Amino acid sequence: MSSKTYKPGSYPDLPPPAGTVGVYGWIKMNLFSSISNSLLTILSFVLLYYLIDGIIGWFFLDAVFDADSKIECRKINDGACWAVITRRVGQFVYGFYPDAERWRIDISFLTMFIAFAPLLYPDLPKRKWLLWFSGIYPIMAFILINGGILGLSKIEYNLFGGFMLTVILGVSGIVCSLPIGILLALGRQSKLTVVRTLSVCFIEFMRGVPLITLLFVASSMLNYFMPPGTNFSILVRVIIMFTFFSAAYIAEVIRGGIQAIPKGQYEAADALGMNYWQKTRFITLPQALKISIPGIVNTFIGLYKDTTLVVVIGLLDPLGIGRAALADTKWNGLSTETYLFVALFFFVSCFAMSRYSLWLENKLNTDNK
Amino acid sequence: MVKNKNKSSKPVIEIKEMHKWFGAFHVLKNISLGVNQGERIVICGPSGSGKSTLIRCINRLEVHQRGDIIVNDVELTGDLKNLEAIRSDVGMVFQSFNLFPHLTVLENCTLAPIWVKGLPKKEANELAMELLKRVKIPEQALKFPGQLSGGQQQRVAIARSLCMQPKIMLFDEPTSALDPEMIKEVLDTMIELAETGMTMLVVTHEMGFAKKVADSVIFMDEGEIIEQNDPKNFFNNPKNDRTKLFLSQILNH
Numbered sequence: 001m002s003s004k005t006y007k008p009g010s011y012p013d014l015p016p017p018a019g020t021v022g023v024y025g026w027i028k029m030n031l032f033s034s035i036s037n038s039l040l041t042i043l044s045f046v047l048l049y050y051l052i053d054g055i056i057g058w059f060f061l062d063a064v065f066d067a068d069s070k071i072e073c074r075k076i077n078d079g080a081c082w083a084v085i086t087r088r089v090g091q092f093v094y095g096f097y098p099d100a101e102r103w104r105i106d107i108s109f110l111t112m113f114i115a116f117a118p119l120l121y122p123d124l125p126k127r128k129w130l131l132w133f134s135g136i137y138p139i140m141a142f143i144l145i146n147g148g149i150l151g152l153s154k155i156e157y158n159l160f161g162g163f164m165l166t167v168i169l170g171v172s173g174i175v176c177s178l179p180i181g182i183l184l185a186l187g188r189q190s191k192l193t194v195v196r197t198l199s200v201c202f203i204e205f206m207r208g209v210p211l212i213t214l215l216f217v218a219s220s221m222l223n224y225f226m227p228p229g230t231n232f233s234i235l236v237r238v239i240i241m242f243t244f245f246s247a248a249y250i251a252e253v254i255r256g257g258i259q260a261i262p263k264g265q266y267e268a269a270d271a272l273g274m275n276y277w278q279k280t281r282f283i284t285l286p287q288a289l290k291i292s293i294p295g296i297v298n299t300f301i302g303l304y305k306d307t308t309l310v311v312v313i314g315l316l317d318p319l320g321i322g323r324a325a326l327a328d329t330k331w332n333g334l335s336t337e338t339y340l341f342v343a344l345f346f347f348v349s350c351f352a353m354s355r356y357s358l359w360l361e362n363k364l365n366t367d368n369k
Numbered sequence: 370m371v372k373n374k375n376k377s378s379k380p381v382i383e384i385k386e387m388h389k390w391f392g393a394f395h396v397l398k399n400i401s402l403g404v405n406q407g408e409r410i411v412i413c414g415p416s417g418s419g420k421s422t423l424i425r426c427i428n429r430l431e432v433h434q435r436g437d438i439i440v441n442d443v444e445l446t447g448d449l450k451n452l453e454a455i456r457s458d459v460g461m462v463f464q465s466f467n468l469f470p471h472l473t474v475l476e477n478c479t480l481a482p483i484w485v486k487g488l489p490k491k492e493a494n495e496l497a498m499e500l501l502k503r504v505k506i507p508e509q510a511l512k513f514p515g516q517l518s519g520g521q522q523q524r525v526a527i528a529r530s531l532c533m534q535p536k537i538m539l540f541d542e543p544t545s546a547l548d549p550e551m552i553k554e555v556l557d558t559m560i561e562l563a564e565t566g567m568t569m570l571v572v573t574h575e576m577g578f579a580k581k582v583a584d585s586v587i588f589m590d591e592g593e594i595i596e597q598n599d600p601k602n603f604f605n606n607p608k609n610d611r612t613k614l615f616l617s618q619i620l621n622h
Contacts, residue, residue: 268467
């Protein structure tokens with residue numbers, strides 16, 4: 001078959017042998033390449049069938065979505081008792097924010113996506129206009145959520161809780177810690193001794209102390225350091241601590257990125273007559289940040305999940321709300337359902353961040369576009 | 370040989386008794402060199418002889434410790450204002466291209482003219498396209514450096530330097546990192562540049578280029594200028610033994 005002769009230089013491109021490419025080729029190569037492999041494949045499928053069958057049964061088919069208590073749940077069916085969630089979903093989402101004012105949270109949350117869109121997607125049409133909105137969004141959200149002016153009633157911080165609290169802490173921490181982290185990373189590389197020393201001290205201190213300690217400091221001690229009369233709310237103090245803590249980590253991640261840039265890049269920029277800030281803005285940071293994306297997002301995800309630690313200083317994040325629900329005699333013992341629900345919320349948020357970072361890495365990869 | 374009609378007797382670079390150390394290591398010893406406007410100088414020598422360091426001192430990528438370097442009547446000192454002025458007058462092409470990988474070819478060329486020289490974006494784009502045409506790759510303007518071949522990247526690097534409209538061009542082994550079949554396209558670009566009357570200092574082992582273009586060839590060894598002569602005399606009757614040895618090593622293979 002392959003004995004056909006061609007003149008040198010005229011050998012044609014032949015298709016690959018049958019059964020080595022495409023879906024069929026993949027199945028054959030990966031699942032049924034030998035007898036033992038075929039047996040393992042079949043066994044795995046059987047096991048998967050029983051596993052998935054059980055999971056779907058417990059989660060959906062045999063689950064109870066509405067009941068007054070755990071005992072009633074059990075009377076109806078023997079799957080998951082999601083009633084503990086559905087009856088308290090308001091608390092899980094809004095904490096103890098007054099019912100009549102919850103629309104303020106809804107608007108802040110939905111408009112947050114509009115505010116983030118131009119920052120996250122550089123190719124968005126009308127981006128310049130949307131960026132204006134991103135600029136005023138923090139003020140708008142603060143007024144909406146906090147109230148106290150423009151006829152909005154003031155809501156005390158101790159009513160904040162649930163997913164809304166997680167999102168407020170996580171998003172503020174993430175948004176504030178990136179620029180501070182960048183400045184710290186540049187400061188640590190600076191030729192100015194004072195700037196470098198201050199950056200190093202800050203980074204090493206923040207990284208060397210457990211976050212939980214910082215939160216206790218925020219909740220009890222920080223007011224002693226402030227001038228008398230100032231009274232930062234506990235929420236602002238906690239956000240500051242989260243911001244500083246993750247800024248220190250981000251600074252180190254970005255420093256790694258900066259150090260990965262070849263020396264030739266700076267020499268080329270020098271040779272073109274660029275000054276320090278031009279080099280930093282156009283050469284160093286775009287490349288360093290691109291290299292650091294996985295590490296930065298890693299830190300963000302860590303920060304987002306660490307917001308659950310606020311439970312130790314008495315703020316009711318979703319875990320706190322969940323524990324309150326479990327303490328209720330009606331729902332006693334439904335910890336699987338409660339914690340799975342909270343876990344799902346965190347997983348969805350963190351998975352979204354992780355996918356976005358992959359997308360961004362791909363988009364910024366200029367080598368094989 | 371390309372006849373040089375552009376050479377004048379006005380010195381643009383003057384190096385006087387210049388010394389440089391890396392730590393305790395004396396890399397450049399008592400270098401004195403004058404380069405006139407429009408002059409093309411090729412510097413060769415074994416590796417470690419200090420030839421790259423010498424041209425990197427001319428735009429102060431390396432700092433010399435003793436002696437004077439005067440470029441375009443400005444003395445090279447620690448003064449940042451002087452330095453930026455000199456650097457926008459002196460273009461440099463590196464062995465490893467050093468293009469900015471996150472910017473397109475066109476952006477590579479316009480970045481410094483826009484931000485360092487304050488050229489309006491439109492003018493910078495026009496200038497860059499004109500120079501990319503000169504190095505014969507205008508069709509690659511919107512690609513990223515990583516998508517180009519080595520030879521193309523080096524031609525972009527030359528265009529990027531020329532966009533600053535320098536008076537002097539330094540070439541630090543521009544063809545050493547290239548695959549053999551791409552060396553010619555870069556050398557051709559450099560020869561064309563030489564024909565426009567650009568003052569050029571070229572560190573290279575391409576002796577064909579030296580014979581064709583150089584007004585003067587310098588041989589360096591162990592941090593010293595051993596011999597300087599016009600190409601004809603340099604290649605046909607080198608005076609110093611070390612020059613003879615070096616030439617025999619690179620020409621007879």
